[in-house]
Amino acid sequence: xxxxxxxxxxxxxxxxxxxxxxxxxxxxxxxxxxxxxxxxxxxxxxxxxxxxxxxxxxxxxxxxxxxxxxxxxxxxxxxxxxxxxxxxxxxxxxxxxxxxxxxxxxxxxxxxxxxxxxxxxxxxxxxxxxxxxxxxxxxxxxxxxxxxxxxxxxxxxxxxxxxxxxxxxxxxxxxxxxxxxxxxxxxxxxxxxxxxxxxxxxxxxxxxxxxxxxxxxxxxxxxxxxxxxxxxxxxxxxxxxxxxxxxxxxxxxxxxxxxxxxxxxxxxxxxxxxxxxxxxxxxxxxxxxxxxxxxxxxxxxxxxxxxxxxxxxxxxxxxxxxxxxxxxxxxxxxxxxxxxxxxxxxxxxxxxxxxxxxxxxxxxxxxxxxxxxxxxxxxxxxxxxxxxxxxxxxxxxxxxxxxxxxxxxxxxxxxxxxxxxxxxxxxxxxxxxxxxxxxx
Numbered sequence: 001x002x003x004x005x006x007x008x009x010x011x012x013x014x015x016x017x018x019x020x021x022x023x024x025x026x027x028x029x030x031x032x033x034x035x036x037x038x039x040x041x042x043x044x045x046x047x048x049x050x051x052x053x054x055x056x057x058x059x060x061x062x063x064x065x066x067x068x069x070x071x072x073x074x075x076x077x078x079x080x081x082x083x084x085x086x087x088x089x090x091x092x093x094x095x096x097x098x099x100x101x102x103x104x105x106x107x108x109x110x111x112x113x114x115x116x117x118x119x120x121x122x123x124x125x126x127x128x129x130x131x132x133x134x135x136x137x138x139x140x141x142x143x144x145x146x147x148x149x150x151x152x153x154x155x156x157x158x159x160x161x162x163x164x165x166x167x168x169x170x171x172x173x174x175x176x177x178x179x180x181x182x183x184x185x186x187x188x189x190x191x192x193x194x195x196x197x198x199x200x201x202x203x204x205x206x207x208x209x210x211x212x213x214x215x216x217x218x219x220x221x222x223x224x225x226x227x228x229x230x231x232x233x234x235x236x237x238x239x240x241x242x243x244x245x246x247x248x249x250x251x252x253x254x255x256x257x258x259x260x261x262x263x264x265x266x267x268x269x270x271x272x273x274x275x276x277x278x279x280x281x282x283x284x285x286x287x288x289x290x291x292x293x294x295x296x297x298x299x300x301x302x303x304x305x306x307x308x309x310x311x312x313x314x315x316x317x318x319x320x321x322x323x324x325x326x327x328x329x330x331x332x333x334x335x336x337x338x339x340x341x342x343x344x345x346x347x348x349x350x351x352x353x354x355x356x357x358x359x360x361x362x363x364x365x366x367x368x369x370x371x372x373x374x375x376x377x378x379x380x381x382x383x384x385x386x387x388x389x390x391x392x393x394x395x396x397x398x399x400x401x402x403x404x405x406x407x408x409x410x411x412x413x414x415x416x417x418x419x420x421x422x423x424x425x426x427x428x429x430x431x432x433x434x435x436x437x438x439x440x
Contacts, residue, residue, distance in 0.1 A: 020090060020093055020094045021094060023090050024090060024091060024094065027440055028091065029070070029073065029074075029091075029432075029433065029436050030070055030091040030092075030094055030095060032432065032435070032436040032439075033066060033069055033070045033073060033095075033432055033436075034066055034070075034094075034095060036124065036127070036432060036435075037062065037065060037066050037069065037120075038062070039127065040120060040123045040124070040127070041123065042061060042062055042065065042116075044115070044116045044119055045061035045062070045065060045113060045116050046061055048061075048112065048113070049061070059099055059101050059105060059109075060099070061109075061113075063095065063096060063097065063099055064101065064105075064106065064109045065109075065113075065116075065117075065120070066095045067082060067086065067092065067095050067096065067101075067106065068082070068106070068109070068110055068117075068425065069120075069425070069428060069429055069432065070091070070092070070095060070429075071085070071092075072406070072408075072425055072426055072428075072429035073406075073429035073430070073432055073433050074091075074406075075405070075406040075407045075408070077408065077412055078103075078412075079103040079104070079106040079107035079110070080103040082103065082106050083100075083101070083102060083103040083106060086099075086100050086101070087100060110413075110422075110425075111413065111418065113421075114413075114417065114418050114420070114421025114422070114424075114425075115421065117421050117422075117424055117425045117428065118420070118421055118424040120424075120428055121298065121320075121424040121425075121427055121428040121431070122319070122320050124428055124431055124432065124435075125294075125296060125297075125320040125321055125431070126320070126321070126322075128292075128294055128431070128435060129321050129322065131435075133292050133294060133435060133438060134289055134292065134294060134296060134321055135289060135290070135291040135292065136289060136296070136317070136321060136323060136324070136325040136326070137290060137291065137325065137326050137327065138289075138290035138291075138325060138326065138327040138328075138329065138387070138390070138394070139287050139288060139289055139290060139296060139317065139325040139327070139328055139329070139394075140287070140288050140290065140328075140329040140330065140390070140391045140394035140395040141285070141286070141287050141288075141306075141309070141310065141313055141328060141329070141330040141334060141395070142285075142286060142288075142306075142330065142331065142391075142395040142396070142399070143283045143284060143285045143286075143299075143306045143309065143333070144283075144284050144286075144399045144402075144403075145272050145273075145274040145279075145281045145282070145283055145284075145304070146281060146282055146284050146408075146409060146410065146411060146423075147274075147279055147280065147281055147409060147410035147411065148263075148266050148269030148279075148280040148281055148282055148410070148411055148414070148419070149265070149266060149410065149411050149412060149413060149414050150263050150265035150266035150269050150280040150414065151265060151280065152263070152271060152278065152279055152280045154263055154264045154265045155261045155262065155263040155264070155271065155280065156213070156216065156261065156262065156264070157258060157259050157260065157261050158217065158220050158256045158257065158258050158259070158260040158261070158262075159258025159259065160258075162217070162258075164209075164213050165210065165213050165214065165217065168206050168209060168210040168213065169210065171206050172203065172206050172207055172210060175202065175203040175206065176203065179203065212264060216262040216264060216267065217262075219262050219267055220256045220260050220261075220262045221254055221255070221256060222254075223256070223260075224254050224255065224256040224260065225253065225254035228253050228254060233249070233253055234253065235253045235254065236253075237249070237253060263280055265280075265414065266280065266414040266415065268302055268414075268415055268416040268419075269281060269282060269302060269414075270282075270302045270303070270304065272304040273304070281304075282300055282301070282302055282411065282416075282419050282423075283300065283301050283302070283303060283304055283305075283306070284298075284299075284300050284423050285298060285299030285300060285301070285306070285309055285313055286298055286299075286395065286398060286399070286427065287313050287314075287316070287317050288394050288395045288398050290390065290394045292434065292438060293394065293397065293398055293434060294431050294434055294435070295398060295427045295430065295431055296317050296320055296321055297313055297316035297317040297319075297320050298316070298423055298424055298427050299312060299313050299316060300416075300419060300420045300423045302416060305333060306330075306331075306333030306334050307333060307334065307335070307336060308336070309334065310328075310330065310334040310336065310339040310343075310352070311339055311342055314328065314343075314346070314348065324346055324347070324348055325348060326348065326349060327348065327349040327350075327351065327387065328343065328348055328349070328350050328351070328352070329351050329352070329387065329388055329390065329391040329394065330350075330351075330352045330353070330391070331352070331353050331391070332352070332353040332354060332355050332356060334352050335352055335353065335354055335372075337369050337371055337372050339352075340352070340371035340372055340374070340375050341370075341371040343371075344371060344374075349378075350375060350378075351375075351378060351379060351384055351387055351388045351391075352375060353379070353388070354372060354375060354376060354379070364376055398430065401430055401433075402426060402427075402430055406426070406429070406430065408426050411423075
């Protein structure tokens with residue numbers, strides 16, 4: 001007796017229009033993302049389109065926002081891949097609802113709405129708090145280095161810039177002199193009103209290169225001047241004041257050291273050590289709730305050090321959720337006497353390492369650093385040791401999800417403001433995945 005198979009007619013047309021939602025399980029992530037975004041205030045996305053008098057109808061902002069958020073939640077960051085998924089992937093077709101925006105449209109929407117995605121992250125945090133998913137008993141802070149959309153080989157040191165600037169100026173002057181000589185010869189041969197050879201292409205190329213180097217050199221000098229002002233220096237100072245008075249400064253005000261660098265592709269990124277090598281990067285910050293491992297606040301800087309991020313991150317937590325945590329855990333990168341004292345004033349228990357793990361730490365003068373001395377006592381107590389040991393298990397898995405589950409290791413945009421927006425979009429996507437898992 002022959003085997004009877006279930007009907008299989010791939011060329012059979014549907015007798016009734018199919019529903020895409022019937023092809024996905026009821027608890028699919030795409031439904032959660034769509035329904036959650038529908039609950040949020042998207043007015044800021046619509047504001048860009050109001051009153052501009054355009055004749056062609058743009059794609060609906062809610063649809064594009066859902067496609068981007070769901071795409072990041074599934075590890076799809078490329079606008080070209082998102083365009084293909086809208087044709088090939090059932091979940092994306094459900095979100096598109098018959099719309100198929102081109103990759104350029106998706107890319108432009110992402111670039112033009114970074115502030116709105118930051119606002120969406122905050123709204124989702126408030127929603128998670130209302131649902132009781134954010135406890136804020138303990139949070140852990142940490143930073144992770146992510147590649148900038150720039151090549152470190154497109155960077156140049158300040159010393160090399162000065163050398164290249166002089167060489168290019170000499171080359172440009174020589175080419176200009178040559179061009180003037182050619183012009184005079186052609187005027188004598190062809191007449192003053194007759195056109196001869198155009199400006200040599202190599203002259204324009206060197207002039208463009210010189211302009212880029214001069215702009216980069218100016219950026220490095222401006223950064224150095226700002227750093228000098230933060231140290232209390234002023235443009236006319238020559239010698240050190242106070243202790244050590246009379247000794248000259250190592251460099252004049254606003255003059256960088258020769259090894260200071262600037263990148264031509266993304267000037268706001270910085271060289272940072274990451275996984276044993278030095279790359280153009282940004283330092284992405286996250287504050288993670290201990291019980292649910294939701295990211296309750298984000299931050300991002302182009303400074304490789306975490307120092308100085310403790311209080312801004314706590315302020316972001318309070319703005320996002322409406323209250324401060326009872327306890328904060330962080331490694332020694334966040335150590336500062338001022339930060340410890342501010343935690344005590346806010347009534348937040350801090351457990352922040354005073355040095356690298358496994359290395360012996362010297363005694364702390366309680367008269368000079370009273371808050372650091374009290375931190376040492378808390379960390380040395382059995383309860384403090386037990387609580388601090390939880391730090392890595394709270395925050396490190398979140399960075400692991402972002403880098404290894406989503407596959408997000410490099411920003412797709414350039415410039416600090418846009419990178420901040422993309423980091424919030426990534427954290428929004430991972431939070432929605434986490435909320436979906438907690439409620440499933």
